[in-house]
Amino acid sequence: MARAAVLGRLTWRVATVAVATRESPTARTVAFDVPDWPGHLPGQHVDVRLTAADGYTTERSYSIGSAPTNGRLELTVQRIVDGEVSPYLVDVAEPGDQCELRGPVGGYFTWDPADREPVLLVAGGSGVVPLMSMIRTRAGAGSRTPFRLIYSTRTPETLIYGDELRRRHRDDHGLDVTVAYTRERPPGSTRPPGRVDAALLNEAGWPVEFGPTCYVCGPTGFVEAVANQLVDAGHAPRRVKTERFGPTGG
Amino acid sequence: MTDTWVDGNDLAGTLGEIFTMDVTMAQGACASCGTVSMLAEVRVYDRAPGLVARCLNCEDVVLRVVRGPDRAWLDLTGLRYLQLPMPD
Numbered sequence: 001m002a003r004a005a006v007l008g009r010l011t012w013r014v015a016t017v018a019v020a021t022r023e024s025p026t027a028r029t030v031a032f033d034v035p036d037w038p039g040h041l042p043g044q045h046v047d048v049r050l051t052a053a054d055g056y057t058t059e060r061s062y063s064i065g066s067a068p069t070n071g072r073l074e075l076t077v078q079r080i081v082d083g084e085v086s087p088y089l090v091d092v093a094e095p096g097d098q099c100e101l102r103g104p105v106g107g108y109f110t111w112d113p114a115d116r117e118p119v120l121l122v123a124g125g126s127g128v129v130p131l132m133s134m135i136r137t138r139a140g141a142g143s144r145t146p147f148r149l150i151y152s153t154r155t156p157e158t159l160i161y162g163d164e165l166r167r168r169h170r171d172d173h174g175l176d177v178t179v180a181y182t183r184e185r186p187p188g189s190t191r192p193p194g195r196v197d198a199a200l201l202n203e204a205g206w207p208v209e210f211g212p213t214c215y216v217c218g219p220t221g222f223v224e225a226v227a228n229q230l231v232d233a234g235h236a237p238r239r240v241k242t243e244r245f246g247p248t249g250g
Numbered sequence: 251m252t253d254t255w256v257d258g259n260d261l262a263g264t265l266g267e268i269f270t271m272d273v274t275m276a277q278g279a280c281a282s283c284g285t286v287s288m289l290a291e292v293r294v295y296d297r298a299p300g301l302v303a304r305c306l307n308c309e310d311v312v313l314r315v316v317r318g319p320d321r322a323w324l325d326l327t328g329l330r331y332l333q334l335p336m337p338d
Contacts (some may be wrong), residue, residue, distance in 0.1 A: 010266035047263035061260055105262035107272040128285030220255060244257045246296075 012015060012049060012100040013037075017093050018046040018072055019187070023160045027126060028090045029065060031072040034101060039068050042133040043110035043243075046075070046103030063130035063243070064104060073101075074159060078126035081122040095243055109215065109243040113141040117213050120205045121149040122147070122196065124218025124224050125158070130243065132161055139172050147175045150204050151198045154236070157185040176231045178204040196222075198229045208234040213241065220244040258292040261301055264315055265289075268322055271334065279330040282310035289313070289332075303328075 015032040019124045022028050042064075049059040060083070066074035073151040079090040091098075109117065121131040128151050132230040138147060153159050159179065169177040180200060181193050194200075214235055216226045230240050258274055265273045274290040281303075285307040292312055294305045300316030300323070312328035 009268070009270055010263065032255045045259070045262075059263075059265065102263050102266070105266050105272070105274075106290065107262075108258045108288060109257075109259055242257060242291075243259055244255070246256050247254055 004092045006011055010102050010105065012096055012102050014075070015101045016071040017095050017097045017099075019095060020093060023076055024158050026158070027076060027160050030089050030093055031066075031074045031075050032101065033194065034073050037073055038104070040064055040073075040104035040111070041107070041110040042067065042249075043130045044104040044106050044129065044133075046073070046105065046168070048075070048085055048089070049100040049102065049224075050088060051100070058084045059102075061105075061245075062089075063133070065129045065132050065136075067133060067140045069140050071138075075247060076126065076129045076132075078160075106168065109217070109241050111137070111213075111215065113137060113143050113145075115213065116145060118146045118206050118210050119148070120212045120230075121151075122201070122205075122216045122218075123149065123151045124196075124212065124222035124226070125153060126158060126160060127216075127218030127222070127243070127245065128153075128160055129217075132164075134215070135168060135172070135175065138175070139168065144174055147172075148176045148178070150178045150180060150196060150200065152180045152182060154182050156181065156186040176204070178236040180182055196226055196229075197220045198233060201226070203234065205230075211239070213239050215241050215243075217243040218245070252290070254297060255293040255295050255304075258288070258290045258294055258303060260294045260296055261289060261303060261313070261315070264301060264317055264322075267313075268324065271336075273332070273334070277333040277337055278312060280305040280308060280310060280312050281330045283308040284330065306319050 015034045018033045019031040045061050045063045047059050047061050051057045062075045065076040077089040079085050080086045123131050165177050216223050223242050227240050264272045279286045295302045303313040305312050314325040316323045
């Protein structure tokens with residue numbers, strides 16, 4: 001019976017939108033009620049399937065932002081201009097709407113609260129979503145594993161989870177948050193706008209000797225650049241876990 | 251157009267409908283060059299009717315999967331083997 005509990009094929013299950021919360025002009029967090037949700041690991045994603053009246057279906061993958069202990073499953077979605085699923089989730093879906101979810105999936109890009117190694121999280125844009133699930137899980141578990149987040153976003157307006165990150169940076173012991181604005185910085189910020197580079201990874205990340213596990217998530221080009229810089233700095237490739245979501249995003 | 255691919259993580263949902271375990275955690279050997287990597291780490295091109303996975307090293311196709319309305323096609327000719335983590 002234990003084996004049956006571990007192994008099982010995935011099926012689509014119906015989810016109902018409970019709450020939708022604006023995070024930025026182009027991103028929204030949608031909280032779903034999912035009957036019999038089996039729980040998830042921080043870092044995992046789900047596939048979302050929409051079906052049109054004529055039977056046309058389309059699906060996309062989205063990272064889970066909520067901690068497993070949260071009662072609802074939360075996805076934070078960035079709108080893609082020519083997307084087929086994200087415009088619905090960001091601009092249209094309202095409480096009571098239903099769609100289908102398949103998941104949770106992906107055991108590779110996950111963090112286990114039992115892990116003791118320091119953690120470096122590097123996010124490009126909405127790549128912060130699965131990393132936020134890890135940060136929330138860490139806090140919920142009372143973990144003392146040191147975390148550092150380097151979060152690259154274009155402008156203060158595109159920042160997702162800004163208020164929560166400021167609060168957690170202050171209150172969650174052992175969590176450091178560095179936001180790297182690439183185009184426009186907020187008033188009072190001392191760091192000039194710029195991309196995440198080797199100098200920033202060196203300054204706001206962990207020394208190689210600490211043996212951190214690194215999680216890098218964002219657009220494919222961003223993840224390529226950051227992962228290469230981490231490996232060039234001496235981090236073992238197997239300790240640099242990546243999740244790329246394509247040219248502009250999921 | 252060098253970044254139109256995503257990670258093998260993206261295979262997890264579709265393969266999860268076919269297999270009873272998370273195959274993205276399996277180690278696969280490329281039939282072409284022999285490079286061994288986790289399926290989660292291969293390159294996946296998803297802007298097509300199905301998913302096409304390519305080797306990190308030689309970029310040859312290692313796996314293709316297409317999900318139709320009532321069936322799935324799975325092409326594994328590009329893999330020499332898969333080593334799967336198994337529960338005891």
